[in-house]
Amino acid sequence: MTKRLPVRALAAALLVVLLSLPALAQEKLDLQTLDRIRAEGLVNSKITDFLIYLCDIYGPRLPDSPQYVKAGEWVVGKAKEIGLVNAAMEPYGTFGRSWELQKYYAAMLEPQYMPIIGYPEAWTPGTNGVLKGPAILLSVKAIADLDKYKGKLKDAIVLVQGEQDLPISFEPMASRLSEADLEKLELAPEPGARRPGAPPMQDMMARQQLQQAVGKFLKAEGAGVVLEPGRGKDGTVFVGSGGSRMKGADMPVPAIAVATEQYNRIVRILQKDVPVTLEVEVQARFTADDLPGTNVIAELPGTDPKLKSEIVMLGGHFDTWHGGTGATDDGAGCAVAFEAMRILKALGVQPRRTIRMALWDAEEQGFVGSRGYVANHFYDRVKKEKKPEYDRLAAYFNFDNGSGKIRGIYAQSNSAVVPIFEAWLEPVKDLGAATVTLRNTGGTDHLPFDGVGLPGFQFIQDPLEYGTLTHHSTMDVYDHLSRPDLMQAATVMAWFVYNAAMRDQKLPRKFFDPNAPAPTRGRN
Numbered sequence: 001m002t003k004r005l006p007v008r009a010l011a012a013a014l015l016v017v018l019l020s021l022p023a024l025a026q027e028k029l030d031l032q033t034l035d036r037i038r039a040e041g042l043v044n045s046k047i048t049d050f051l052i053y054l055c056d057i058y059g060p061r062l063p064d065s066p067q068y069v070k071a072g073e074w075v076v077g078k079a080k081e082i083g084l085v086n087a088a089m090e091p092y093g094t095f096g097r098s099w100e101l102q103k104y105y106a107a108m109l110e111p112q113y114m115p116i117i118g119y120p121e122a123w124t125p126g127t128n129g130v131l132k133g134p135a136i137l138l139s140v141k142a143i144a145d146l147d148k149y150k151g152k153l154k155d156a157i158v159l160v161q162g163e164q165d166l167p168i169s170f171e172p173m174a175s176r177l178s179e180a181d182l183e184k185l186e187l188a189p190e191p192g193a194r195r196p197g198a199p200p201m202q203d204m205m206a207r208q209q210l211q212q213a214v215g216k217f218l219k220a221e222g223a224g225v226v227l228e229p230g231r232g233k234d235g236t237v238f239v240g241s242g243g244s245r246m247k248g249a250d251m252p253v254p255a256i257a258v259a260t261e262q263y264n265r266i267v268r269i270l271q272k273d274v275p276v277t278l279e280v281e282v283q284a285r286f287t288a289d290d291l292p293g294t295n296v297i298a299e300l301p302g303t304d305p306k307l308k309s310e311i312v313m314l315g316g317h318f319d320t321w322h323g324g325t326g327a328t329d330d331g332a333g334c335a336v337a338f339e340a341m342r343i344l345k346a347l348g349v350q351p352r353r354t355i356r357m358a359l360w361d362a363e364e365q366g367f368v369g370s371r372g373y374v375a376n377h378f379y380d381r382v383k384k385e386k387k388p389e390y391d392r393l394a395a396y397f398n399f400d401n402g403s404g405k406i407r408g409i410y411a412q413s414n415s416a417v418v419p420i421f422e423a424w425l426e427p428v429k430d431l432g433a434a435t436v437t438l439r440n441t442g443g444t445d446h447l448p449f450d451g452v453g454l455p456g457f458q459f460i461q462d463p464l465e466y467g468t469l470t471h472h473s474t475m476d477v478y479d480h481l482s483r484p485d486l487m488q489a490a491t492v493m494a495w496f497v498y499n500a501a502m503r504d505q506k507l508p509r510k511f512f513d514p515n516a517p518a519p520t521r522g523r524n
């Protein structure tokens with residue numbers, strides 16, 4: 001049996017439906033709070049103070065090294081000082097061996113004196129005291145070529161690679177995304193397009209096999225130290241790992257990445273059959289064998305009785321490579337996250353949801369810290385098991401593409417968030433942040449979230465000198481940060497996090513297939 005509604009009730013019901021339609025499409029924005037966020041972030045910024053401590057005073061932060069732990073403890077103290085809660089270094093699982101450089105010295109003594117710009121590779125041991133002797137250049141194109149060096153490399157100073165190509169570049173070192181770049185980014189990529197420049201898989205595997213064979217041979221022959229070209233130019237050295245962080249892994253021969261111009265000079269002298277005498281000393285230590293890894297966490301508690309158990313997260317990675325001080329990779333991301341927290345706390349905003357900052361460990365080793373955190377708090381991929389916070393995460397925002405300002409955001413193939421982000425960006429487009437692309441981006445700590453169906457995002461950032469100079473190099477230092485860019489980024493980050501903490505609903509999620517493969521690593 002149906003009951004007839006009176007006409008007036010019908011009309012009222014219709015009006016409610018009509019009125020709620022635009023409200024669904026439109027985000028409620030608190031522009032008064034945005035004005036205050038802008039004033040605090042752009043006029044009263046404290047972001048460089050944070051970075052001077054993180055980079056200049058505490059230095060590089062190889063995962064779980066003594067410097068990492070001290071820097072983490074400082075951030076925890078600072079977080080408490082500004083009134084954040086639950087600040088702690090939170091263990092997530094086992095990291096492995098931690099490593100610390102204590103001394104490095106190298107010079108060419110003959111035919112001429114030249115101090116050598118270089119940097120020991122992480123997770124390689126120190127030399128057996130000061131090594132002094134002839135440089136030996138190997139010529140190895142295939143594994144069989146190693147035979148002719150048998151018995152000749154005891155304590156030797158060895159160069160494995162030949163002269164490196166170093167063409168003059170006419171491209172500017174620093175760049176910003178142009179309007180054309182951003183417009184292109186808004187469009188979907190060509191279907192089936194391959195990334196240009198990647199060498200064929202077989203070549204890569206053959207090269208890797210040869211490298212491994214050379215490493216084993218040098219170790220068996222008792223070579224003293226290996227010098228490798230540092231991949232950079234203008235005296236900049238790109239340096240990563242030369243050994244393994246894993247407990248019980250074989251110890252490699254000590255290895256040093258050397259400035260390419262100087263490496264090439266030594267090679268060219270040797271190729272003219274003129275002897276080169278080098279002197280090298282490295283002191284390095286493995287500080288622990290099987291260390292638990294920790295992420296740095298702090299919160300601004302939620303205030304809405306119904307929503308305060310829900311969480312909005314923001315962060316970057318706390319670990320760095322060791323050649324510089326980890327300023328742009330990813331001290332910048334840590335500073336942006338911390339400054340966004342400071343801005344919101346300083347304004348005394350009362351977020352409905354809890355806002356949680358996480359500065360991740362061991363991103364450079366494959367998102368080890370963020371993957372561990374996601375497994376503990378949200379979703380265990382191995383057991384295919386949801387954790388209690390899985391249904392309570394509103395969003396995660398990551399900043400890890402250098403110190404360039406925010407130009408927009410990658411929606412990570414989640415169409416439902418596009419209009420929401422567009423609405424949030426509208427009142428900050430004068431700051432240069434206006435683009436929402438549906439495209440995915442990889443290589444940063446949003447991936448472990450994204451990989452289990454959680455809304456995790458990385459911003460679109462201006463490149464500045466990230467790809468050309470600072471990323472994993474000895475020039476990843478404070479002076480290559482852009483202060484105005486970071487101030488803008490912290491302001492936009494605070495605004496995004498605030499909106500995610502205040503809106504009625506959590507951010508919409510995309511379809512999650514628990515059987516899909518785990519996300520792979522990229523750069524950053």
Ligand SMILES: [Zn+2]
Binds near residue numbers: 329
């Ligand atoms: Zn990074």
